[in-house]
Amino acid sequence: MEAKKIVTAEILSNRPIAKGIMELKLLAPESASQAKPGQFVNVYTGDSSLLLPRPISICDADDTTLTLIYAVVGKGTAWFADCCVGQELRVSTPLGNGFDVSVVREGDTALLIGGGIGSCPLLKLGKVLKEKGVKLNVAIGFRDEPFLEEEFRALGANVVVATDSGRVGYHGTALAAAMDAGMDCEHWFTCGPKIMLKFVAKEAMARGRDAQVSMEERMGCGYGACVGCVVDVLERGAEAPVRKKVCKDGPVFLGSEVFFDEQ
Numbered sequence: 001m002e003a004k005k006i007v008t009a010e011i012l013s014n015r016p017i018a019k020g021i022m023e024l025k026l027l028a029p030e031s032a033s034q035a036k037p038g039q040f041v042n043v044y045t046g047d048s049s050l051l052l053p054r055p056i057s058i059c060d061a062d063d064t065t066l067t068l069i070y071a072v073v074g075k076g077t078a079w080f081a082d083c084c085v086g087q088e089l090r091v092s093t094p095l096g097n098g099f100d101v102s103v104v105r106e107g108d109t110a111l112l113i114g115g116g117i118g119s120c121p122l123l124k125l126g127k128v129l130k131e132k133g134v135k136l137n138v139a140i141g142f143r144d145e146p147f148l149e150e151e152f153r154a155l156g157a158n159v160v161v162a163t164d165s166g167r168v169g170y171h172g173t174a175l176a177a178a179m180d181a182g183m184d185c186e187h188w189f190t191c192g193p194k195i196m197l198k199f200v201a202k203e204a205m206a207r208g209r210d211a212q213v214s215m216e217e218r219m220g221c222g223y224g225a226c227v228g229c230v231v232d233v234l235e236r237g238a239e240a241p242v243r244k245k246v247c248k249d250g251p252v253f254l255g256s257e258v259f260f261d262e263q
């Protein structure tokens with residue numbers, strides 16, 4: 001578990017990219033330069049009535065800048081949405097284990113399946129995998145309004161977009177879109193709603209794969225205080241499942257090891 005450090009970050013931009021979805025760019029060299037795909041940061045509001053930070057997954061990062069995408073769903077994220085360029089926020093250094101990219105080799109194929117806001121951490125993952133010479137297939141699903149499609153296409157990825165409404169792209173789930181498009185790959189990575197992760201993990205296993213699943217949707221406080229993020233995990237070789245905190249032990253687990261129906 002990494003030591004948490006809080007740094008001050010300057011807002012470079014904070015803009016809507018879809019209905020209720022904001023992209024926040026922060027000048028935060030210490031956090032950005034350490035970021036691995038699938039990790040998250042805790043972002044603190046300046047409102048003393050909102051004590052807990054908001055865990056937000058890292059969508060992208062370079063040596064100086066963190067890109068975070070968040071849904072405006074409560075008081076904390078509404079507070080962020082009102083922030084202006086030049087304002088300072090307190091943000092943690094990267095937290096969580098992130099995706100394990102050491103298992104992927106040059107020339108391998110990887111399938112990235114994202115659901116809604118869960119598509120965001122897959123962008124940084126896609127960049128890292130591209131640098132490793134991996135062939136990328138991406139399936140991203142949304143209720144009605146997609147985002148990040150162009151960013152994934154810019155990686156040279158084969159991209160399919162799905163919407164629940166059918167207004168844009170494939171009418172159905174990202175998993176169904178991927179399978180219909182024949183996107184089975186050697187390595188599967190996914191992030192999104194728990195129900196989606198469950199079906200992706202099952203489909204991967206049925207094909208002899210083991211998906212890396214990011215369970216960030218289950219996070220509350222992001223630093224071990226609320227215990228709202230516990231999942232049962234049966235680690236390889238273990239006889240009984242153990243309770244794991246998504247924020248401390250995850251958010252990424254192997255799909256074959258998570259008890260999706262038991263929480």
Ligand code: FES
Nearest residue numbers: 220222224227247
């Ligand atoms: Fe609160 Fe894990 S998110 S304990």
